[in-house]
Amino acid sequence: MRRIPAIAAVVGISTLALVGCSPASTEASCERAVSDASVLDLITVSGDTVELSAPVRVDETVFEDLTVGEGPTVTSDAQDVVFDITIVNGTTGETLVQSGTQVAPVSQWGEFYAGIATMLDCATEGSLIAGAVAPEDLAPEAAASLGLGEGDSAVFVIDLQKVYLAKADGADQYNDRRGMPSVVLAPDGTPGVIIPDADAPDELVVQVLKKGDGPVVTGDQSVRLHYTGVTWDEREVFDSTWEAGTSAALSLDQVVPGFAAALEGQTVGSQILAVIPPDQAYGDAGQGAVPPGATLVFVIDILGLDEVAE
Structure with a gap:
């Protein structure tokens, strides 16, 4: 049985063994994507509070950096990361999860939360990232564990606190x-x-x-x-x-x-x-x-x- 990476005790499912997903950008070509989506204007982040001014629905994951950090960059899906995350139901505006995570590679999150991997690609340590995650970028097991209904989008706000190197870079x-x-x-x-x-x-x-x-x-x-x-x-x-x-x-x-x-x-x-x-x-x-x-x-x-x- 596959297990979903634990976002928090609220989710209640422990971290799975490392599995592969699509590779992130290489260091030489790592350019942070820019989403030009008006739906992001519906999301307001104030401290630990995330509010929606209207239901959020997207067919593809979009995001923006509210704060750009100056630390190491996520250039590989093999890199370990630590972040705080808030997840909100895009339809109801209900906060589903608000918690920190343990150290885990980006690829581990990408297996069930492809939207997280997308939001982290080429992100820098210290960044605050807000995004709307499409239903197809959440595995059915992950959506069910979060309590999302069929077709619900989710709003993720990620405070990227730590990015470890993928390999020695000295x-x-x-x-x-x-x-x-x-x-x-x-x-x-x-x-x-x-x-x-x-x-x-x-x-x-x-x-x-x-x-x-x-x-x-x-x-x-x-x-x-x-x-x-x-x-x-x-x-x-x-x-x-x-x-x-x-x-x-x-x-x-x-x-x-x-x-x-x-x-x-x-x-x-x-x-x-x-x-x-x-x-x-x-x-x-x-x-x-x-x-x-x-x-x-x-x-x-x-x-x-x-x-x-x-």
Whole structure:
């Protein structure tokens, strides 16, 4: 059974596993769409209040930016976002949902709320977006969970509070230590790791492949990452968020010592190559797919820092 991403406890349905939807614009060509629709004049937003001056009905989703933020841009449907949202029945003017969301990729919302994905395409962090969402841009399960009738449009107001990077976007760095693994990147940022025909180093080695200019990882907040882990001797991937299709949020006390040491003091937007000896990884015991005494190689993209829970 498919499950709809939870907008709020009011909706009462938990978040589903990541699934694909149509890709968002690439960074190089990301231009924010402009809707020229008079129906948007029927929507008034004042603080947390959304009012309609007449019923709102649309055949295609339209939206406008009431406030344009200056933060990171949504350039990929793989990016994680956090937003506050108000949903109003376009026919009755009744407020159906008013809540914040958990961290989730745009693609996850797009599976059931295509209108949300449309409104977020090329939007910037800090933007306040008002839109009228066509019935066809809400999956039947989503419309039913919101209490919308057949053919009802909905008005969405999105306060886009956080946009995480899709991949490391920092400046390329020069590294000249011999005998280190090489990293090749797919267009979407997925790394491939080439282990050299050499003995693994017996100490922790950390190289910055891309240097980001974002906040510093201090350990006070969970770090949102993409990473791929490879065993040096077996040359096999034992863990990858890229393969799993979703980022990971980790605190430094949740990971092996070498992984934590590689992250601490780095900046958001950076890509890190870490070679971790057994005594700073899983030691002689190993764990899961990691054999005993394994040296681990990680390529880590630092996508952002999660907010501290209050």
